[in-house]
Amino acid sequence: MTEAITRIFFPILNPIFSPINDFLVHLDAAAPVAKRLVTLGLFLGTMLWVYVGLRKQYVNLDAPSNRFWADLRLWTVISMLPHIFVYLYF
Amino acid sequence: MPGLEGALGLAGIDIAIIIIYMVGVFVLGTFFGKYVRNAGDFFIAGKALPFWAIGMSIVVSDIGAMDFVGVAGSAYTHGIAVANFDWIGSMPAMVFAAFVFVPYFWRSGVFTIPEFLGRRYNAAVQVIHGTIWAVFLFTMLSLMLWVTADKLMYVVLGWNRQFTIWLMALITGVYTFSGGLSAVVMVDVVQMIIMFVGGLSLLMLSLWQIGGWGALREQLTAAGHADHLNILLPHNTDLPYPWTGIVFGLGIVLAIAYMSGNQVIVQRTLGARSEWHAKGGMLFGGFLKSFIPLMVAIPGLSALVLIPGLKDGDTAVPEMIRLLLPPGLRGLMFVALFAALISSVDSTLNSTTTIWTTDILGRFKQLVTGVAFGERHVLILGRVFTVLFIILAALVAPVVGQTESVYVFIQTALSLFQGPTLAILLLGVCWRRATRWGGLAGLVLGVGFTFILNFTEGLFPSEDPFLFVAWWSFVFSLIVTVVVSLCTPPEPDEKIRGLVWGQVVSDGVVQRILTERVSS
Numbered sequence: 001m002t003e004a005i006t007r008i009f010f011p012i013l014n015p016i017f018s019p020i021n022d023f024l025v026h027l028d029a030a031a032p033v034a035k036r037l038v039t040l041g042l043f044l045g046t047m048l049w050v051y052v053g054l055r056k057q058y059v060n061l062d063a064p065s066n067r068f069w070a071d072l073r074l075w076t077v078i079s080m081l082p083h084i085f086v087y088l089y090f
Numbered sequence: 091m092p093g094l095e096g097a098l099g100l101a102g103i104d105i106a107i108i109i110i111y112m113v114g115v116f117v118l119g120t121f122f123g124k125y126v127r128n129a130g131d132f133f134i135a136g137k138a139l140p141f142w143a144i145g146m147s148i149v150v151s152d153i154g155a156m157d158f159v160g161v162a163g164s165a166y167t168h169g170i171a172v173a174n175f176d177w178i179g180s181m182p183a184m185v186f187a188a189f190v191f192v193p194y195f196w197r198s199g200v201f202t203i204p205e206f207l208g209r210r211y212n213a214a215v216q217v218i219h220g221t222i223w224a225v226f227l228f229t230m231l232s233l234m235l236w237v238t239a240d241k242l243m244y245v246v247l248g249w250n251r252q253f254t255i256w257l258m259a260l261i262t263g264v265y266t267f268s269g270g271l272s273a274v275v276m277v278d279v280v281q282m283i284i285m286f287v288g289g290l291s292l293l294m295l296s297l298w299q300i301g302g303w304g305a306l307r308e309q310l311t312a313a314g315h316a317d318h319l320n321i322l323l324p325h326n327t328d329l330p331y332p333w334t335g336i337v338f339g340l341g342i343v344l345a346i347a348y349m350s351g352n353q354v355i356v357q358r359t360l361g362a363r364s365e366w367h368a369k370g371g372m373l374f375g376g377f378l379k380s381f382i383p384l385m386v387a388i389p390g391l392s393a394l395v396l397i398p399g400l401k402d403g404d405t406a407v408p409e410m411i412r413l414l415l416p417p418g419l420r421g422l423m424f425v426a427l428f429a430a431l432i433s434s435v436d437s438t439l440n441s442t443t444t445i446w447t448t449d450i451l452g453r454f455k456q457l458v459t460g461v462a463f464g465e466r467h468v469l470i471l472g473r474v475f476t477v478l479f480i481i482l483a484a485l486v487a488p489v490v491g492q493t494e495s496v497y498v499f500i501q502t503a504l505s506l507f508q509g510p511t512l513a514i515l516l517l518g519v520c521w522r523r524a525t526r527w528g529g530l531a532g533l534v535l536g537v538g539f540t541f542i543l544n545f546t547e548g549l550f551p552s553e554d555p556f557l558f559v560a561w562w563s564f565v566f567s568l569i570v571t572v573v574v575s576l577c578t579p580p581e582p583d584e585k586i587r588g589l590v591w592g593q594v595v596s597d598g599v600v601q602r603i604l605t606e607r608v609s610s
Contacts, residue, residue, distance in 0.1 A: 002547060024334055035334075035337075047185075062365045072188075079380070080182075083380060
């Protein structure tokens with residue numbers, strides 16, 4: 001089955017994916033730091049989205065307290081910091 | 091049951107710990123049966139769960155014994171890159187789920203994700219999506235039973251595989267039948283504590299044996315395994331975890347689809363006592379998940395130093411337990427692995443039952459007779475399916491379990507439909523112009539395209555390109571859903587009222603309607 005599917009679809013799909021693969025291989029070689037930046041960007045972007053993009057009232061709706069510890073924006077940052085450390089370290 | 095204390099030298103204290111644990115879980119689980127009076131109590135715990143129970147339950151439901159075995163095995167074979175599944179493959183997606191999907195599902199008062207898709211698109215989408223998930227969850231259930239019986243209990247204890255499968259089926263089946271989601275979540279809380287104590291013990295003993303983290307790094311490098319410490323592998327790596335696949339396929343598609351569309355995960359948040367607890371449970375679960383790779387991947391790497399040359403990486407953890415842990419702690423670690431499995435089995439069983447009852451049989455009855463099941467019938471059906479599925483899963487477990495690498499197999503299976511599912515879910519929630527035909531076309535053609543990508547060789551550098559398949563199938567389904575939706579008439583306002591995120595979040599009238607819908 002794999003052979004038959006490859007025979008039919010490889011000539012159609014390869015012209016689409018081949019240039020993308022080539023670009024990414026060149027990116028890896030030209031800017032090795034790119035992969036780390038993109039990865040960290042996903043974490044930092046998510047934190048920024050929660051802190052800046054969402055309204056505080058929406059994030060903390062039904063919160064049991066108005067104290068700082070019940071602010072889920074703070075929870076988000078604290079939960080994500082260990083991950084940022086990991087991707088900086090490895 | 092050959093050699094319970096045989097080759098491994100299990101001490102009496104280990105056996106005592108194991109027996110106490112099994113009895114304790116059984117008693118605790120069945121205790122919650124007295125709180126189940128209706129379908130809402132059985133399927134979503136009467137909306138009474140606090141954030142800490144939700145978070146802990148999410149972690150142990152997601153992390154099974156197969157993660158301990160399979161992730162440690164992949165770390166042994168491929169390196170720390172496998173930890174991406176619990177780091178970038180969890181936290182960003184869990185934050186996204188917490189603030190987009192969870193409040194949305196929670197306010198709309200649905201039991202399942204397919205149920206939402208049925209309301210937003212049509213019955214066909216609900217049944218297709220429900221069937222895919224039901225089959226997948228059932229397969230997972232069988233696989234979990236087999237992995238624990240074969241790779242854990244047989245290797246560590248020498249137990250007969252069939253005996254193990256039926257013992258686990260009995261324990262989980264009885265309390266899931268009796269107490270529903272409340273029993274499952276509360277047993278999960280206890281199991282998570284046990285799992286963390288056992289997992290952290292294995293981590294610390296592994297590092298202690300080697301001489302610490304610095305020594306592990308040095309010895310891996312000296313042995314020619316420096317690549318095992320690279321978490322972001324190049325795009326053209328032969329291994330299944332290139333960074334591009336990890337960020338786009340895993341971080342953006344598979345993780346969000348899993349955390350937002352997986353009934354096992356979402357069902358816990360649907361049982362929250364308030365929206366804040368639902369969101370907080372998801373975030374707390376993400377924080378706890380940060381520690382999982384430390385407990386599974388690092389011992390896998392340590393095994394590469396302490397037990398080099400293993401033919402099957404999946405035997406790394408059982409071998410480490412035998413090598414490192416003293417009597418007493420060995421029993422505790424065994425219980426931790428068993429807890430990881432039990433918690434995944436009970437959660438998967440409960441969610442499979444929910445989908446079958448609500449989205450397949452319930453929907454079928456409604457289509458044929460025009461009348462939905464009554465509250466009492468739903469509860470009875472839920473319990474009947476619980477018994478039926480655990481028996482069937484135990485019967486087919488040996489057949490389903492024959493696969494080379496457990497973890498990769500599951501991820502490959504998930505990637506077949508996760509991309510299309512996320513595409514229609516995302517558009518259904520965020521874009522009011524998405525139509526029923528757009529959703530159906532996106533799902534069906536998307537799964538077809540995934541199938542083609544998965545079986546066309548040579549398109550991607552990786553030998554097992556499931557991450558790329560997930561990403562491109564998501565993009566394809568997104569395009570198909572948008573194009574078909576724009577070519578078909580928009581859905582009437584009445585139908586989608588309260589089903590689009592912007593309305594759910596900011597429209598006061600819609601929020602009142604949803605509140606009434608939930609409380610009725």
